[in-house]
Amino acid sequence: MPLKQRPMRLTPRHVAYLQPEDVTEGLPEPPEGMRAATEDDHRATIERFFGGGQAHDETWIFAYGSLIWKPACDFVEMRRGLLHGWHRAFCLGWNNRFRGSDENPGLMLALDRGGACTGALYRLPDARRDECLVKLFEREMGWLPSAFPPRMVTVRSGERVVRALTFCIDRKSGRYVSGLSEEEIADVLATATGTRGSMAEYLHATVEHLEQMGIHDPHLWRLQHMVAHRIEATFEARGA
Numbered sequence: 001m002p003l004k005q006r007p008m009r010l011t012p013r014h015v016a017y018l019q020p021e022d023v024t025e026g027l028p029e030p031p032e033g034m035r036a037a038t039e040d041d042h043r044a045t046i047e048r049f050f051g052g053g054q055a056h057d058e059t060w061i062f063a064y065g066s067l068i069w070k071p072a073c074d075f076v077e078m079r080r081g082l083l084h085g086w087h088r089a090f091c092l093g094w095n096n097r098f099r100g101s102d103e104n105p106g107l108m109l110a111l112d113r114g115g116a117c118t119g120a121l122y123r124l125p126d127a128r129r130d131e132c133l134v135k136l137f138e139r140e141m142g143w144l145p146s147a148f149p150p151r152m153v154t155v156r157s158g159e160r161v162v163r164a165l166t167f168c169i170d171r172k173s174g175r176y177v178s179g180l181s182e183e184e185i186a187d188v189l190a191t192a193t194g195t196r197g198s199m200a201e202y203l204h205a206t207v208e209h210l211e212q213m214g215i216h217d218p219h220l221w222r223l224q225h226m227v228a229h230r231i232e233a234t235f236e237a238r239g240a
Contacts, residue, residue, distance in 0.1 A: 008208065010227055014204075018200050019201065045133075046137075061075075062120070066205070067120070068206065068213075075123055081156065082118050083111075083119065083153055085113065090107040091178055092107065093106070100192040104192045109206070110147075110167060146167075190227045
C-alpha cells in the first residue's frame with residue numbers, strides 16, 4: 001500500500017519566486033586556498049578506501065541530502081538506512097556560488113556529529129564501481145581540500161548492517177557553521193540563490209523525497225514551513 005504523504009507548506013510555487021533564469025551545473029573557479037580536483041585525486045581516494053587488498057563484496061553509499069533526489073551515479077539497489085552518531089544539518093557554509101551569492105550566501109546539508117540520521121542507501125554496480133565512484137567524487141568533491149570529506153560509516157537497514165561511504169563535515173574546516181537557530185537558518189534558506197538554483201528548491205526537494213521514502217525529519221519539516229512563510233511574506237504580501 002503506497003505511503004500517504006502529508007502536504008508540505010513549501011511548494012513549487014514558493015520555489016519559483018527564487019529560481020534564477022539560467023541554471024548551470026558547471027563548476028566555477030575554486031575559492032582561494034582550494035584547487036580543482038582531478039580524476040587522479042578521485043582514483044587515489046578510491047584506492048584509500050577500497051584498495052590495499054581489503055575485501056568489499058558490495059559498495060554502498062549513504063545519502064542524506066541532495067544525493068537522495070539527484071544521485072550522482074548509477075546504482076542497482078536502494079533501501080532505507082539508519083546511521084547512528086551523525087545527523088543531517090545545515091552546517092556547510094557559506095555557499096556563494098552554487099545556491100548562494102555574496103549578498104545572500106547559502107547553507108548546505110552535511111552530516112554533523114551526534115544523534116542519528118535516516119537516509120537512503122545506494123548499492124553501486126560491482127562491474128562499474130570505480131566509474132561510479134569517480135562520478136560521485138566529481139559531484140561531491142570538485143574542490144580540494146574538502147570541507148566534508150568521505151568516510152566509512154556503519155548503517156543499519158532492516159536486519160542488515162552494512163558499511164557505507166558518506167560525507168561528513170570537518171569541524172576544523174573554515175566552512176563549518178554551527179550555533180544558528182532554526183529561525184536564522186530559515187532566513188538563509190528563504191533568500192539564497194546561486195548558479196544551480198535556490199536554497200528553497202534544495203530544501204523542498206530534500207523534504208519531498210524524504211517524505212516519499214516514509215522518512216520524516218522534524219527539523220527539516222519545521223524549516224520548510226518557516227521558509228514558505230518567509231517567501232509568502234516577501235513576495236505575495238507585496239503582490240509580486
